[in-house]
Amino acid sequence: MTRQTTMLNAYTPGAGHLSPEDEALARRRATALGPAYRLFYETPVHLIRGEGVNLYAQDGTRYLDCYNNVASVGHCHPRVVEALSRQASTLATHTRYLHDGILAYAEHLLALFPPGLSHVMFTCTGSEANDLALRIARAATGGTGVIVTDNAYHGVTLATAEMSMSIGPAVAPGPTVFPIPAPSAENYPNGIATGFAAAVTDACDRMAAQGIKPALLIVDTIFSSDGVYPDPTGFLAPAAAAIRAKGGLFLADEVQPGFGRTGSHFWGFQRHGLIPDMVSMGKPMGNGYPMAGLVLKPETIAEFGSKTRYFNTFGGNAVAAAVGLAVLDVIRDDALQQNAASVGAAFTQGLKSLAEHHDSLGETRAAGLFIGQTILTDGQPDPARTARLVNQLRDNHVLISSTGPKGDSLKIRPPLPFSHANVDQVLTTLDKILKAL
């Protein structure tokens, strides 16, 4: 398999059909932000406003957001904005003073976990949460070896980028990082659960041959960047057992699947009937406010905590706590997990029905409102057609992206208040585009 050398769904400067105003903006970006930044789409979108599941462009166009999992309870949700504004105008200090807010939030958050996962540490980004988890795992196990999937994404710090092969070939796996194939039926034809666990054991054996002790198996519990692999439920449990048998810890990266998105459960790991040693979370946690965290077992943090203090200037500040609490309240009061389950099921069923009429729609892999949809040409996965489809959808005012190591699947991951009418709009648009192929 050839690894992508450039980002999926990235704008190529000079190649799109930008308005003179947007062209000027793109040039200013290159001048001010430098060469490492990317825009989405052949023709980037110039946004000025967001509300619920909609994003509005400078030219007045309304786009249906099928991609952004950060504004997970809906863009600019009034209750979240109100909590943010209120706390920011009252107090915005850090965790070295006593404050009620952080405890109210921490306790609410921890109540969403099975017993045993009873501590939470706050960071600002998912990268920081996974990076901290690695430090803690090293202290707890005395090892350094890390197992990730082939096209994983776990962050942009030096340590987590080296655990994130999806960034592209310029970032090599770290010397103690051992990638294993993603849990697809193609990669494990004799059974995903046993095959994936065996791959973990095999990676530990390869570590041992190099004198490396295992510290951590880290997986995004829905394998977002690997192509979305939610099923069969339960397949992760043997893998978690396998890493523990070798003395390592199991970290569930819930940055993408967490906070109700998978519908049936609040956290992705719960679909697999296991209890992780650590759980990292981020993107939707503050509905856009920069906050993330790591939930863990007391025994996991004991060694690290006995020797090292942890302070993150902004992590767990009073505003983050107020925002995080509002997000949890909205998920509950707006019944967003339930909505993800019912609307996600309808979306998945709709895609499967559409596939009966369109040969280019291959496998649909989904849990709640997290859907991977393979795009085919002549029965074979087709990254080029996937990319075209992503851009055609954008031109028809539906924002989406692609996923997988080859980019052969649509990545569908809308804000959770997505409605059945929104699903109909996507399916109708997709049907129209596919008919015109």
Add this chain to the structure above:
Amino acid sequence: MTRQTTMLNAYTPGAGHLSPEDEALARRRATALGPAYRLFYETPVHLIRGEGVNLYAQDGTRYLDCYNNVASVGHCHPRVVEALSRQASTLATHTRYLHDGILAYAEHLLALFPPGLSHVMFTCTGSEANDLALRIARAATGGTGVIVTDNAYHGVTLATAEMSMSIGPAVAPGPTVFPIPAPSAENYPNGIATGFAAAVTDACDRMAAQGIKPALLIVDTIFSSDGVYPDPTGFLAPAAAAIRAKGGLFLADEVQPGFGRTGSHFWGFQRHGLIPDMVSMGKPMGNGYPMAGLVLKPETIAEFGSKTRYFNTFGGNAVAAAVGLAVLDVIRDDALQQNAASVGAAFTQGLKSLAEHHDSLGETRAAGLFIGQTILTDGQPDPARTARLVNQLRDNHVLISSTGPKGDSLKIRPPLPFSHANVDQVLTTLDKILKAL
């Protein structure tokens, strides 16, 4: 010198004089947040509100804030809160869509730098900015060696914690990290400028002996955690030249001195008449909103940018841009840099005058509103007396902390709208406490 094994100015559970309510809060913290978190002061402060340079406690007490450099333009500054609320209720998306806000902010920020430092990349924390700088320096130089000062603090990611000896002995310098003594007259009796540069060259030579190529010299340009070493101005220029002569880059960590705090200049490196290859910034950048960044030369990012993309989910989002711009506007419109210069000078002069009457006040090291004040007993630096003084000041409603590898200096770093009357209050309180010794 014995390195501290616990954090300066940390609460020891069970040792203070907490109200039953605060005692319960401290217990809930330990239960929910685990063993790695710390509170300030022998008797922690329970805060509920902030305004300007004041913090208000649960029991109604007003504390004068002489410590918090995050809420740098004043706690809950109405213009910053207004910009935050307005943008959060309008749009809060990321850098992969075109948006005017990030460019307006990036261009305003870059206008505060000398020509050549013309790109900015956005992160959420100073840790992330320094971590990214290390990745970029590795790509640009082909080296991995990093030089830091003995008691530096540059972050909490795995890579930056290994560059931050101030965290304590549990975190060892990374295998490619070479600490050198802080730029004090004590460490370099024959001249700080030549001595510090020679230490850089020597560290590079020690790297070479181990087959390590230099990548980076990183210093907080006011050496906050080393004890505050601002003088003589210009002493950093030979050190920057020394690392460049060995093929490495010079990174000015402006997370603490930046944004006008040093009074005479907007950035700490400007006091030294040099142009860094990279400049990291954070804490005061969003006045509490989690945002940070890295400013660099196009030639520094060229190699990294040609091969690697960079995306930080929350970094440079539309709300961060609006908040950052408001902070820059307030610094200008409220003349806060000028205030830091004049009030800082008065504060420093006041401490020096007070020292004429109190033998326990040693050297005052200061630039603007960043002041290190050594505390002595019988002419010798006294960490225990410093700690007592910090707690006595807290009991007299002045919030402050300590710094330096031994913790023998007061760290005075108030919000920038600090007034002459505020200075008088601190000096009067300090005088009263010292008289009672």
